[in-house]
Amino acid sequence: xxxxxxxxxxxxxxxxxxxxxxxxxxxxxxxxxxxxxxxxxxxxxxxxxxxxxxxxxxxxxxxxxxxxxxxxxxxxxxxxxxxxxxxxxxxxxxxxxxxxxxxxxxxxxxxxxxxxxxxxxxxxxxxxxxxxxxxxxxxxxxxxxxxxxxxxxxxxxxxxxxxxxxxxxxxxxxxxxxxxxxxxxxxxxxxxxxxxxxxxxxxxxxxxxxxxxxxxxxxxxxxxxxxxxxxxxxxxxxxxxxxxxxxxxxxxxxxxxxxxxxxxxxxxxxxxxxxxxxxxxxxxxxxxxxxxxxxxxxxxxxxxxxxxxxxxxxxxxxxxxxxxxxxxxxxxxxxxxxxxxxxxxxxxxxxxxxxxxxxxxxxxxxxxxxxxxxxxxxxxxxxxxxxxxxxxxxxxxxxxxxxxxxxxxxxxxxxxxxxxxxxxxxxxxxxxxxxxxxxxxxxxxxxxxxxxxxxxxxxxxxxxxxxxxxxxxxxxxxxxxxxxxxxxxxxxxxxxxxxxxxxxxxxxxxxxxxxxxxxxxxxxxxxxxxxxxxxxxxxxxxxxxxxxxxxxxxxxxxxxxxxxxxxxxxxxxxxxxxxxxxxxxxxxxxxxxxxxxxxxxxxxxxxxxxxxxxxxxxxxxxxxxxxxxxxxxxxxxxxxxxxxxxxxxxxxxxxxxxxxxxxxxxxxxxxxxxxxxxxxxxxxxxxxxxxxxxxxxxxxxxxxxxxxxxxxxxxxxxxxxxxxxxxxxxxxxxxxxxxxxxxxxxxxxxxxxxxxxxxxxxxxxxxxxxxxxxxxxxxxxxxxxxxxxxxxxxxxxxxxxxxxxxxxxxxxxxxxxxxxxxxxxxxxxxxxxxxxxxxxxxxxxxxxxxxxxxxxxxxxxxxxxxxxxxxxxxxxxxxxxxxxxxxxxxxxxxxxxxxxxxxxxxxxxxx
Numbered sequence: 001x002x003x004x005x006x007x008x009x010x011x012x013x014x015x016x017x018x019x020x021x022x023x024x025x026x027x028x029x030x031x032x033x034x035x036x037x038x039x040x041x042x043x044x045x046x047x048x049x050x051x052x053x054x055x056x057x058x059x060x061x062x063x064x065x066x067x068x069x070x071x072x073x074x075x076x077x078x079x080x081x082x083x084x085x086x087x088x089x090x091x092x093x094x095x096x097x098x099x100x101x102x103x104x105x106x107x108x109x110x111x112x113x114x115x116x117x118x119x120x121x122x123x124x125x126x127x128x129x130x131x132x133x134x135x136x137x138x139x140x141x142x143x144x145x146x147x148x149x150x151x152x153x154x155x156x157x158x159x160x161x162x163x164x165x166x167x168x169x170x171x172x173x174x175x176x177x178x179x180x181x182x183x184x185x186x187x188x189x190x191x192x193x194x195x196x197x198x199x200x201x202x203x204x205x206x207x208x209x210x211x212x213x214x215x216x217x218x219x220x221x222x223x224x225x226x227x228x229x230x231x232x233x234x235x236x237x238x239x240x241x242x243x244x245x246x247x248x249x250x251x252x253x254x255x256x257x258x259x260x261x262x263x264x265x266x267x268x269x270x271x272x273x274x275x276x277x278x279x280x281x282x283x284x285x286x287x288x289x290x291x292x293x294x295x296x297x298x299x300x301x302x303x304x305x306x307x308x309x310x311x312x313x314x315x316x317x318x319x320x321x322x323x324x325x326x327x328x329x330x331x332x333x334x335x336x337x338x339x340x341x342x343x344x345x346x347x348x349x350x351x352x353x354x355x356x357x358x359x360x361x362x363x364x365x366x367x368x369x370x371x372x373x374x375x376x377x378x379x380x381x382x383x384x385x386x387x388x389x390x391x392x393x394x395x396x397x398x399x400x401x402x403x404x405x406x407x408x409x410x411x412x413x414x415x416x417x418x419x420x421x422x423x424x425x426x427x428x429x430x431x432x433x434x435x436x437x438x439x440x441x442x443x444x445x446x447x448x449x450x451x452x453x454x455x456x457x458x459x460x461x462x463x464x465x466x467x468x469x470x471x472x473x474x475x476x477x478x479x480x481x482x483x484x485x486x487x488x489x490x491x492x493x494x495x496x497x498x499x500x501x502x503x504x505x506x507x508x509x510x511x512x513x514x515x516x517x518x519x520x521x522x523x524x525x526x527x528x529x530x531x532x533x534x535x536x537x538x539x540x541x542x543x544x545x546x547x548x549x550x551x552x553x554x555x556x557x558x559x560x561x562x563x564x565x566x567x568x569x570x571x572x573x574x575x576x577x578x579x580x581x582x583x584x585x586x587x588x589x590x591x592x593x594x595x596x597x598x599x600x601x602x603x604x605x606x607x608x609x610x611x612x613x614x615x616x617x618x619x620x621x622x623x624x625x626x627x628x629x630x631x632x633x634x635x636x637x638x639x640x641x642x643x644x645x646x647x648x649x650x651x652x653x654x655x656x657x658x659x660x661x662x663x664x665x666x667x668x669x670x671x672x673x674x675x676x677x678x679x680x681x682x683x684x685x686x687x688x689x690x691x692x693x694x695x696x697x698x699x700x701x702x703x704x705x706x707x708x709x710x711x712x713x714x715x716x717x718x719x720x721x722x723x724x725x726x727x728x729x730x731x732x733x734x735x736x737x738x739x740x741x742x743x744x745x746x747x748x749x750x751x752x753x754x755x756x757x758x759x760x761x762x763x764x765x766x767x768x769x770x771x772x773x774x775x776x777x778x779x780x781x782x783x784x785x786x787x788x789x790x791x792x793x794x795x796x797x798x799x800x801x802x803x804x805x806x807x808x809x810x811x812x813x814x815x816x817x818x819x820x821x822x823x824x825x826x827x828x829x830x831x832x833x834x835x836x837x838x839x840x841x842x843x844x845x846x847x848x849x850x851x852x853x854x855x856x857x858x859x860x861x862x863x864x865x866x867x868x869x870x871x872x873x874x875x876x877x878x879x880x881x882x883x884x885x886x887x888x889x890x891x892x893x894x895x896x897x898x899x900x901x902x903x904x905x906x907x908x909x910x911x
Contacts, residue, residue, distance in 0.1 A: 486504050573611035
């Protein structure tokens with residue numbers, strides 16, 4: 001029995017520990033991020049106007065009437081943020097560029113329809129500009145890698161890249177009339193490209209300083225270049241049929257009121273107004289004069305010259321005669337990030353004002369009305385019509401607190417305090433943050449605490465006051481002078497009878513609750529009174545109480561933590577060992593452990609019996625901002641300035657899981673009582689919810705997975721740098737090999753090995769001939785191989801196939817014949833694979849008879865399969881046209897004939 005017991009203990013210790021996995025539930029708090037620009041698009045058949053805003057990795061869709069979020073487009077990766085948005089020429093497609101170099105194209109009629117997603121630029125190069133051709137079959141993207149990538153929308157592939165600029169591409173415009181592409185970059189050069197011949201046909205200097213933006217009028221006769229100086233350069237594009245010197249000639253300049261760099265330029269839908277955004281709070285307005293107005297200006301100049309006895313024949317038309325700078329400007333409350341005009345309906349062109357929506361850097365949207373008047377002094381007037389900023393904070397979220405019922409979370413940032421409602425399991429999706437329920441204007445709040453009953457909140461401010469908030473009324477009912485400097489920590493006492501506050505004045509004050517009666521209304525309301533004060537040797541950075549009401553601990557600026565008895569406020573322990581100040585601390589529910597996080601990037605676990613340090617964990621790559629124990633356990637959650645949230649087992653000192661998703665520092669987190677819901681917040685102004693699932697997680701497997709991902713990224717980066725060294729030509733291959741492409745090559749090789757082994761085993765026969773490989777399931781070997789081939793996306797096809805060894809590529813070419821014969825794969829996928837492999841082995845096809853015979857057979861089968869596919873598409877298209885005509889005829893008949901008996905008030909004739 002003793003041996004069996006020892007064997008059981010040894011076996012139990014060798015078993016890998018498993019934990020429950022946390023997954024992302026959602027995020028909220030972002031109206032518009034600081035990366036990217038906004039665009040106005042029309043959705044649905046009725047073309048309802050919405051504003052598409054970049055919201056970190058997602059794109060939020062705002063209804064213009066209610067200024068509320070009506071949908072969103074999920075991002076392809078949590079680590080990449082949206083950096084550029086653009087609508088196609090016909091408004092049917094939304095182009096999205098990301099900070100990692102990817103480009104996505106969605107249909108505006110159905111946001112769930114992803115048309116294209118691929119990597120055409122160098123990995124981790126930001127997409128800064130996008131443009132679409134008139135027929136929407138071609139898309140151009142410019143990035144921080146100084147390259148322009150041309151995309152074919154029909155094949156979903158990046159076709160080629162154009163090189164020539166020496167700085168980031170900041171603007172792209174298709175000249176639809178002449179099928180040319182105009183680009184501007186930070187090097188000050190404007191280049192004209194002809195995509196059909198894949199060459200640059202003209203280059204001219206757009207600005208002596210850094211060029212930042214370009215704009216073209218609707219007739220494509222004027223090109224305006226904005227730069228970092230106080231002028232706009234205008235170029236004449238009407239003579240584009242002549243030589244390069246005659247084509248893009250200077251047409252004058254426009255003076256600006258603002259000397260800050262131009263960030264964006266756009267025409268209004270009727271092209272009677274040009275708006276120029278500077279890198280500050282101002283949008284300047286220029287009136288585009290009609291031909292009649294330009295003629296009047298020319299006549300006035302000639303008249304003045306005749307009065308001065310000067311020659312009137314050499315007066316040339318220039319930009320100053322076509323554009324008139326208006327004195328009226330749009331001045332927003334905050335710094336402007338981007339703007340766009342809202343198109344008007346045809347019936348509103350003469351009656352309604354022009355409407356412009358601006359995105360601000362402080363997480364707000366503002367809508368402005370631009371009204372034309374009959375006055376010659378002020379032709380237009382501007383007025384703020386709407387604003388949207390209540391959905392999120394204007395600055396970084398720096399502190400939070402969760403209610404006792406786990407239904408509310410309060411956060412504070414620059415501009416005020418917001419309270420968010422959390423959806424629990426009985427109400428719907430557990431853990432999802434639904435909406436913002438309360439907003440309280442406290443500009444300098446830095447710390448928060450919910451009071452018992454969840455009807456009041458205490459907020460500490462930079463001025464040293466404690467603000468008592470009545471939550472149902474969303475108002476501050478009383479203010480208390482608490483500390484001489486900033487209040488850096490507020491904590492609810494474990495007995496629930498008061499709070500504790502700590503500040504920069506080296507004092508910790510303990511407050512108690514009381515009820516006082518108002519003289520006017522005779523109603524009682526909650527108040528605070530100071531019961532005791534503790535003096536410390538340095539400023540207090542964090543305070544926490546133990547759940548058993550035995551201890552409280554205070555972290556000081558001198559890198560130490562002081563532990564006191566909660567009932568008598570007598571000193572118990574001093575914990576020292578951190579190299580830099582402690583930013584946060586937490587005591588486990590059983591009061592056996594206390595965890596401290598510090599600026600030195602470490603988390604230390606201490607025993608509260610003797611104050612000994614059990615373990616020091618290197619937790620984050622930047623300093624630790626918060627630590628929280630899960631209720632009833634020794635599991636510990638930590639947040640860091642490196643943008644990650646991590647979970648640890650404090651008993652076994654094991655790293656369990658890392659949660660990624662924030663695009664900036666994570667300043668803290670909140671946990672529900674049992675740890676089922678985790679809310680994190682940070683510098684990206686978002687609140688992200690994470691929920692505990694039933695899925696198991698093994699730390700060893702997670703560590704191996706992270707190591708493999710790091711190795712794949714390193715391998716992909718080395719390939720990218722190797723390709724970068726060879727990039728000298730003006731035209732190059734678009735795209736970049738990534739870790740996903742390497743993984744796709746490995747999967748394809750494994751599928752080929754599996755298919756070959758299964759087919760050989762079945763050919764040989766024997767006892768195990770009917771036994772299938774577990775990976776096949778209900779599929780045949782060829783069906784399994786076809787499934788893997790179909791899983792390769794179009795834009796990744798050449799990178800995946802180029803990573804396959806030569807022998808396997810030849811086998812794949814042979815398998816293409818069998819895939820077509822057995823109809824185990826789509827014809828389009830087989831055709832793409834075959835075309836790439838034939839180009840790759842074009843020289844060996846002549847020397848290898850067997851490979852040549854395979855190619856001929858494949859060509860014959862592909863021709864028949866593609867012809868059948870064309871016939872099928874033609875038949876389906878004819879059927880759809882027939883149905884469309886039938887429905888149209890029935891609708892027309894329904895408008896002409898109707899049942900009068902259904903009309904209210906109709907009297908039926910008596911028989």
